[in-house]
Amino acid sequence: MSAPADPLVVADDAAVSDHPGQKAPSAVVVRGRRSLVLRRFRRRRGAMVALGVLVLMFVGAFLGPVIYQAITGWTYSTQDYTAFLQPPSPDHWFGTTQIGQDVFAQTMRGLQKSLIIGLLVALISTGLAAVVGACAGYFGGWVDRALMWGVDLLLVIPSFLVVAIISPAFQSAGWLVLVFLIAIFAWMITARIVRGMTLSLKEREFVLAARYSGVSSAGIIFRHLIPNMSSLLIIDATIAVATAIIAETGLSYFGFGVQPPDVSLGNLIASGTRSAFTFPWLFLFAGGLLVATTLAVSVIGDALRDALDPASSRAGGTK
Amino acid sequence: MSDVGDDVSQVPLLSVRDLGVVFPGGEDGDVPAVRGVAYDLAPGEVLGIVGESGSGKSVSSLAVMGLLPRNARVTGSVRLRGVELLGRPDGELARIRGNDIAMVFQDPLSALTPVYTVGDQIAETIRIHQRLAAGPATQRAVELLDSVGIPNAAQRAKAFPHEFSGGMRQRVMIAMAIANDPDVLIADEPTTALDVTIQAQVLELLETARQLTNAATVMITHDLGVVAGIADRVLVMYAGKAVEQGPVGPVYAAPRMPYTIGLLGSVPRLDRPGQTLTPISGSPPNVSRLEPGCPFASRCPVVLPVCREVEPELTPTAVGSAACHRADEIVDGSIDGVPVFPPPVLAQARGLVARTERPAVLEVREVTKRFDITRGAVMRRKVGSVSAVDGVSFDIREGEALGLVGESGSGKTTTIMEVLSLQAPAEGSIVVHGKDVAGLGRRERKELRRDIQVVFQDPLSSLDPRLPVGDIIDEPLRSFDVPRAERAARVGELLRLVGLAPEHANRYPADFSGGQRQRIGIARALALEPKLLVLDEPVSALDVSIQAGVLNLLEDLKVRLGLAYLFVAHDLSVVRHIADRVAVMYLGRLVEVGDADDIFERPTHPYTQALLSAVPIPDPVAERQRERILVRGDLPDPANLPSGCRFRSRCPLFVELEPGQQQRCAEEDPALVEHVPGLASACHFARERTVVPG
Numbered sequence A: 001m002s003a004p005a006d007p008l009v010v011a012d013d014a015a016v017s018d019h020p021g022q023k024a025p026s027a028v029v030v031r032g033r034r035s036l037v038l039r040r041f042r043r044r045r046g047a048m049v050a051l052g053v054l055v056l057m058f059v060g061a062f063l064g065p066v067i068y069q070a071i072t073g074w075t076y077s078t079q080d081y082t083a084f085l086q087p088p089s090p091d092h093w094f095g096t097t098q099i100g101q102d103v104f105a106q107t108m109r110g111l112q113k114s115l116i117i118g119l120l121v122a123l124i125s126t127g128l129a130a131v132v133g134a135c136a137g138y139f140g141g142w143v144d145r146a147l148m149w150g151v152d153l154l155l156v157i158p159s160f161l162v163v164a165i166i167s168p169a170f171q172s173a174g175w176l177v178l179v180f181l182i183a184i185f186a187w188m189i190t191a192r193i194v195r196g197m198t199l200s201l202k203e204r205e206f207v208l209a210a211r212y213s214g215v216s217s218a219g220i221i222f223r224h225l226i227p228n229m230s231s232l233l234i235i236d237a238t239i240a241v242a243t244a245i246i247a248e249t250g251l252s253y254f255g256f257g258v259q260p261p262d263v264s265l266g267n268l269i270a271s272g273t274r275s276a277f278t279f280p281w282l283f284l285f286a287g288g289l290l291v292a293t294t295l296a297v298s299v300i301g302d303a304l305r306d307a308l309d310p311a312s313s314r315a316g317g318t319k
Numbered sequence B: 001m002s003d004v005g006d007d008v009s010q011v012p013l014l015s016v017r018d019l020g021v022v023f024p025g026g027e028d029g030d031v032p033a034v035r036g037v038a039y040d041l042a043p044g045e046v047l048g049i050v051g052e053s054g055s056g057k058s059v060s061s062l063a064v065m066g067l068l069p070r071n072a073r074v075t076g077s078v079r080l081r082g083v084e085l086l087g088r089p090d091g092e093l094a095r096i097r098g099n100d101i102a103m104v105f106q107d108p109l110s111a112l113t114p115v116y117t118v119g120d121q122i123a124e125t126i127r128i129h130q131r132l133a134a135g136p137a138t139q140r141a142v143e144l145l146d147s148v149g150i151p152n153a154a155q156r157a158k159a160f161p162h163e164f165s166g167g168m169r170q171r172v173m174i175a176m177a178i179a180n181d182p183d184v185l186i187a188d189e190p191t192t193a194l195d196v197t198i199q200a201q202v203l204e205l206l207e208t209a210r211q212l213t214n215a216a217t218v219m220i221t222h223d224l225g226v227v228a229g230i231a232d233r234v235l236v237m238y239a240g241k242a243v244e245q246g247p248v249g250p251v252y253a254a255p256r257m258p259y260t261i262g263l264l265g266s267v268p269r270l271d272r273p274g275q276t277l278t279p280i281s282g283s284p285p286n287v288s289r290l291e292p293g294c295p296f297a298s299r300c301p302v303v304l305p306v307c308r309e310v311e312p313e314l315t316p317t318a319v320g321s322a323a324c325h326r327a328d329e330i331v332d333g334s335i336d337g338v339p340v341f342p343p344p345v346l347a348q349a350r351g352l353v354a355r356t357e358r359p360a361v362l363e364v365r366e367v368t369k370r371f372d373i374t375r376g377a378v379m380r381r382k383v384g385s386v387s388a389v390d391g392v393s394f395d396i397r398e399g400e401a402l403g404l405v406g407e408s409g410s411g412k413t414t415t416i417m418e419v420l421s422l423q424a425p426a427e428g429s430i431v432v433h434g435k436d437v438a439g440l441g442r443r444e445r446k447e448l449r450r451d452i453q454v455v456f457q458d459p460l461s462s463l464d465p466r467l468p469v470g471d472i473i474d475e476p477l478r479s480f481d482v483p484r485a486e487r488a489a490r491v492g493e494l495l496r497l498v499g500l501a502p503e504h505a506n507r508y509p510a511d512f513s514g515g516q517r518q519r520i521g522i523a524r525a526l527a528l529e530p531k532l533l534v535l536d537e538p539v540s541a542l543d544v545s546i547q548a549g550v551l552n553l554l555e556d557l558k559v560r561l562g563l564a565y566l567f568v569a570h571d572l573s574v575v576r577h578i579a580d581r582v583a584v585m586y587l588g589r590l591v592e593v594g595d596a597d598d599i600f601e602r603p604t605h606p607y608t609q610a611l612l613s614a615v616p617i618p619d620p621v622a623e624r625q626r627e628r629i630l631v632r633g634d635l636p637d638p639a640n641l642p643s644g645c646r647f648r649s650r651c652p653l654f655v656e657l658e659p660g661q662q663q664r665c666a667e668e669d670p671a672l673v674e675h676v677p678g679l680a681s682a683c684h685f686a687r688e689r690t691v692v693p694g
C-alpha cells in the first residue's frame, strides 16, 4: 500500500475495502440494516423459491376455490351424492370423501385457515416471547418479577383446562380467537430463554454505548437486544407454525374454533389418517400441503437467519 | 555441534533447531503456528522472545516443554545438554519437566490444582523429583514460599490457590517452578495479567530466582520494555518465524528488520513524551494462508519486488541475525537516510489560552460512591459499606486531556461510570458544561449526552455485531432525530475522519480488525460532536503495532476538533503520550494531581513514584540504570483499610521515616494539597523525586 495522501488515512487494514477511497464519496450509498439484510436474503435462491411457494399457496388457498367452483361447480360444503370415496378425477381433482365432499375444495378451504392460523400464531407467540423476555431481562427489578410471575403462572396452568372452561364464552367468536388462545399458551418457555439471553447480552458494552448515546430503552430492546437473539427467535417461530396447525386440531375436539362444515388442514389430516393407506387422497393432499408449508417456512427462516447474522458466510458479502 | 560426540562443555545447555509446529485441520487448513525457530541458551542466560498475539511465541515454548496437544506435529530438534527431547515418550518428558525444565504460566490459577493447598502441591513436586519424605518436603515447600516473598509462609502454605491474589499466585507458581532447581526456566507472559507494581515485584523475583538457581531463562512477552529490562538476548517472532535475533542492546539500538523497527517505533515511551509514534499498517497475516515471500511484505513500507517471491532467511548481521532482504541497507532504522517508517504528520497544537481561562467541560467535586457489603443468603442484611470512590475531585478544561491512572481496584472505572450516568451522585456533585447533573430533567439529561460521549475498552463487545457499521455510527444521530439525508452524509464524513472509507459503512463489525473496530467506536462517539470524550482504556485490548495508529488518531482528533479527553488507563506510557494533566488514583482516592510533565518528571507522592518506576522502558541501557521503587505487598482489603494514610501498608517511604513521622502517617489522613507549585499530592512527606530518566 502506498502512503495515503491524508496522513490520517492510516487504516489498519486496507484489505477490508478492495479499493479504499477510490470511489467518489458521493457514489457510496450508506445502506441501513434493513436493506442490507434484504439484499443478503434475496441472494438465497432457495429462500426465494420457498417464498414463491408460500405465496402460491396463499393465492391457491384464496383464489383456488373460486376458480374451482367456476370450473367444476363444487365448494367445500356441497356434497356430490353420485361420488362417494372416489379417487382423483377431472370432476373431483383430489377425489371425494365418504359423504361425497370434494377433497380439493375442502383442502383449499382448510389451507386458508391453517396458513393464517400457523403464521399468526407463530408471529404472536414468538413476538410476545421476545418482548416479554427482553423487557424482563433488560429492566430487571419489579418489572422482571411481575412478568416472570405471569410466565410461571401460565406455565403451571393446564392450558386445555382453561380452554375448556372459557370456550363456551367464546363459542361464537369464531376461529380468530383460536389463534390468540393457541398463541397465549405457546410463548412462555421461549420468553424464559430470551430473558436469560438478555441478561447476558445487556452486560455487553454496546448496550451501554447505546444508552450513553441517548437511545431509549425501547430502542435498545428492539434495535439491539432482539436482533441479537434473532436466530433463536426465528427457529422458534418456524417450529411454532407447524405446532399451531396441529394444535388447532386438538382444540377443535373441544368444539372450538374451526367447526364442521368448515374445515382446516388439521382436521382434514386427523380424519384422513385413518384411511391413509386405503384411500390415500383423503390424507395425502392435506398432509402434503402441511409439509410444504412447514418446509417453506423453515427454508425462509433459515435464510433470514443467515441474512441477519453477519458471521454467516453462506449469505455472502454485503455488496 | 549436532555431533553427540562433542565435548560436553561445548554443548549449549538448551539448543533449539529448526523448530516447527503444525496444527492440522484449522478452518483454513493446517495451521503452521511455528515455522522455524532456533536458539541456544547458556546457563544463567536470559532470552526474551517477543511477538504479537498469534506470532507463535508461546507455541514454540510449549513445544520445547513437550506440552502441546497430541495432534500437533512438531519437527526440528530440541536438545537439553545434547540430549534430544523431541519424540520422547510422555513419561520421560514428565520427569524432565519439573526436574530440568520448569515453566511459569500467564494464568497461574489454571496451572495450579484448585482442590489441593499450595503447600501440598509444591511438596508433591519436590517428592516426585527428589525422593524426599513427606515431612522434609513440606518443610522445604514452606521455605520456598518464604523465599518468593509470601508473608506468613507456614500458614499460607495451607491455603488454596483461589485464596491468593494474582500476584501472590504468580509467586507460588515461581516457587513451584524453582522447587527442583531447574536448569531452564520458561516464563510465558508471566506478568501480563498483573498490575504494573505487581509486575515489577514478580520480575524482580524472577531475577532473584534466576540468580539462585543459575537457570537459563526464556521470557516470552509482548512487552518490549520487560525484555529490555531483564533479557540478555532477544528473539523477535512474526508469523511463526524468528525474524530478528541478537543481543538486546544492539538490537534495540539498531534493529535491522523492518518489523522490529516498526514495533519499537510504535510503543509509546515514558521517557519520550513528545515522540510521534509510527504505526505499522495492516494486521498480521493468517498463517494458514501465507503468500510466498516475506510474511511482512504486505505491511512493510520498504518492500521490494523480490520480497514477494523469496522468503528471506535469518542471516547474520553485524550483531545478530535478521530475516530481511534489505537488512544490510538498513542503518539506524533508515535506508539512505530515509526512515523505514516515516513519522506521520499530525495536527500540531495551536497556542492555547492559559488553562485557567478556558471553560471547564467537566467538574467533579467530592464524589463518593459506596457499595454495601451484605451477609447471609436468605436474610440479606447490610454489614457495612466500602467506598469504591471516596471524595474524588477534578476538573477538565476545554481541549485538555486528563489521564486518570491507577491499578485495578483503584476506583477509576467506578468514577467514569458515575460521570457517564449523568445522574446525581450519592455524595458530591458532577457538573458538565456548567450544568449540575443533579438538577436535570429527563430531556435535559438527554440533551447533555451530546456533550459527553464514550469509547470503550473492548472494541469487540462495544459494537453490536448485528448492525452494519453505518447504522452503528448513525445511532446517536438517530436518537437525536437528525434527518435521514444529513445522517447518511455525516456517517461518510465520520468514517473518513477516523481513517476508514465511507464504503465501510455497509459492512459488519466482524469484517474489521481490532484497531479498525476501535476507530468505528471513536467515530460513533464523535457523531454528536461532543466536547468531552471519555476513553476507557481505549488501546489496552490492541496489539502494540495497532495501538500506535489509534493513539495517533486520538491525538490528531484532539487538536483538530478541540476535544477534551477523560482518558482512563493503567498503562502509564500511553497516558504519558496523550495526557496534558494526570490524576493518580489509589483505593478510591486521588493521591496526586498535576500537569503531566510535572507528574512524570518530578512526582512527589510515593505511590506515583513507585508506579512510574515500575513501568518498563523499551531501552535496555536506560532501563537497566533505573532505580526501582517497589511497593510492598498487595492492595489491602477495601473493607479493612489501614488507619491514617491509606497507602501506609505499602508505602516505600513510610519504612524509611523516623518513628515520630511514621506515627503521623498512621494517625492523620493526608489531604490532597499542593506541596510544590502545580502538584497536589496526598502525602505528609511529599517530596520531588525523578524516577523516569529524561
Ligand code: SF4
Pocket (backbone or CB within 6 Å): B257, B258, B259, B294, B295, B296, B297, B298, B300, B301, B302, B303, B304, B307, B312, B323, B324, B325, B326, B327
Ligand atoms: S524482506 Fe522485504 S518485505 Fe520483508 S521486511 Fe525486508 S524489506 Fe520488508
Ligand code: SF4
Pocket (backbone or CB within 6 Å): B606, B607, B645, B646, B647, B648, B651, B652, B653, B654, B665, B670, B682, B683, B684, B685, B686
Ligand atoms: S503519608 Fe506517610 S504513608 Fe502516606 S504516602 Fe506519605 S509517607 Fe507514605
